[in-house]
Amino acid sequence: MMGTVFSGAGLTRYTRVAIALHWTIAVLLVTNLGIGLLMDDLPDGIVPIHKSIGMLVLLLSLVRLGWRIGHRPPPLPASVKPWEKGLAHAVHWIFYAFMIFIPLSGWIFTSASPKRHALTFFGLFGLPYFPVPQEKAISHVWHGRHETVAYLMLALLVLHVAAALKHRFLDRDRTLDRMLPGAGPR
Known part of the structure; x- marks a missing residue:
């Protein structure tokens, strides 16, 4: 299976790249949600x-x-119920949608603002504005979408963490080990 690492004990894990992206994005998301709140x-x-x-x-x-499309994730343990597998897959694809929509909506509402400020990437270089009219009404609508989906993302993160902890402490299966850096043999 492409994108998985097998241990001698048969434990299937995500690739190092997938794990690094997962945890890097997780830290950035939690940081930015905190800043936003x-x-x-x-x-x-x-x-x-924040921007x-x-x-x-x-x-x-x-x-x-792109990595996910090119690298199949490791299978969930056989003990995971079919409805849990379906929910897990749905939640992951919603995460992708939110991780793309939230920054795009922020970029759009910033670009539509009549009072534009310099948009830079950590002050290193300028970023272009999204090609939308500079109108307060457009900025307001997209700001509302940005906030609403950010709150939905926060709820989804809580669900995701709760599910991971459930698998670890109640089900006592190896679901969480698939995404933990250095968990189990490689």
Whole structure:
């Protein structure tokens, strides 16, 4: 199977690239969701960082999606119920959609804002604005979409973590080991 690593004990794992992308994006997402939730209480200088992290999430998510398309994930343990497998697959594809939509919607509402500020990638180089009219109404609509889907992403993350912990502590299966760096033999 492409994209999997087998141990001597038969444990199937994600590739190192998939694991690195998963955890890097996870840290960036949690950081940016935290910044977004606390935005009103943080200094103005955090907004460009929030936008840069969002663009990095967009880029890495596209890379991850490409990797996922080219590398089949390891199978879930046989003990995982069919409805759980279906839900897990649906949640993963929704994650991909949200990881791409949230940064794009932020880029769109920023680009539509009548009060544009320089859009840069961590101050290293400028980024183009999304080709939309500069209108407050458009910016407002896309800002609302950005926030709504970010809250949905937060709920999805809680579900994802709860499911991983359920598999680890209640089911006591190896589902979580497939994505943990260094878990189990390689």
